[in-house]
Amino acid sequence: MTGNRSALEAVGVDGFDEAVYRALLAGRDASPADLADRLGERTDRVRRALDRLRGLGLVSRLSGRRLRYTAAAPETALEALVRGQTARLQEVRTVAAELDSVFHSVSRADDAGAIDLLSGTEELGRWFVRLQHQVREEMLVLDRPPYALAATNPVEPASLARGVRWRAIYAPEALEQRGALAEIEQLAERGENARVLPGLRIKLAIADRRLALMPLGFDPDNMRPVLIRESTLLDALIDLFEHYWTRALPLSGSGAENPSIDPDLLALLLSGFKDDAIARQLGLSTRTMRRRMRRLMDELSADNRFQAGVQAAHRNWV
Known part of the structure; x- marks a missing residue:
């Protein structure tokens, strides 16, 4: 199967990647090693395929230390790719419908009513995609x-x-x-x-x-x-x-009227971050960050963060 031409080539999915995607759909979620065992392939090759599928929005990586993936709903995921394509449109839509039937065979989502209770963390991630x-x-x-x-x-x-x-x-x-x-x-x-x-x-x-x-x-x-x-x-x-x-x-565009102001530093300062957290986000040493913060506070004529917020708002910097 992995050597066959893929019906999804028009949207950038080759035969091997389609095989990985189908295997993941059938199992709801799996690790690269699990999929490699099912397909009789090398784990590193499957992992590269999952990275490509993730870039196309067809699969998502689950949180946690162990590397695991879950498939997006095929009909909607593939439709998003199809909108940017003109060639082989009908062929891709046919495959999307086929894959969607596999997805819904293991899905318990209920479309009735104004509020649906979903089944857990994995379905939350799948629906966000x-x-x-x-x-x-x-x-x-x-x-x-x-x-x-x-x-x-x-x-x-x-x-x-x-x-x-x-x-x-x-x-x-x-x-x-x-x-x-x-x-x-x-x-x-x-x-x-x-x-x-x-x-x-x-x-x-x-x-x-x-x-x-x-x-x-x-x-x-x-x-x-x-x-x-x-x-x-x-x-x-x-x-x-x-x-x-x-x-x-x-978080962006702050201090536009004063090009000497660092908008990211101003945003983090007024958002309640501690000094170490601000330095870490800006990729600075704590000492360098505090020096820049002192200059910013002096520019605002402020002795504390509350005064800095008032002055920044007064000057339309935020």
């Missing part, structure tokens, strides 16, 4: 740990490239993840509008103001995620996001 594939105009996100998937998000750049407006509010704890600030800066360059809000108490993703996904708790073993369709509850969650948005501090 699916929302990103389905969104057409706007995505609203409240982001904080813990994460169902790996912290990096390979699907969002593709959504931004399609012209999706993306607003994200991050808890300071999310920015303390290794490499998080650098990734957010890259996403900002692609169009994400990011802010930070201390004390963020929920995780939430809303696609096109029509469908929301959120966990009811933060215990990785008992997150109890729910899917919320158009309803007064969804309207209330949208209002809550907008309320948080007005209170949150921009």
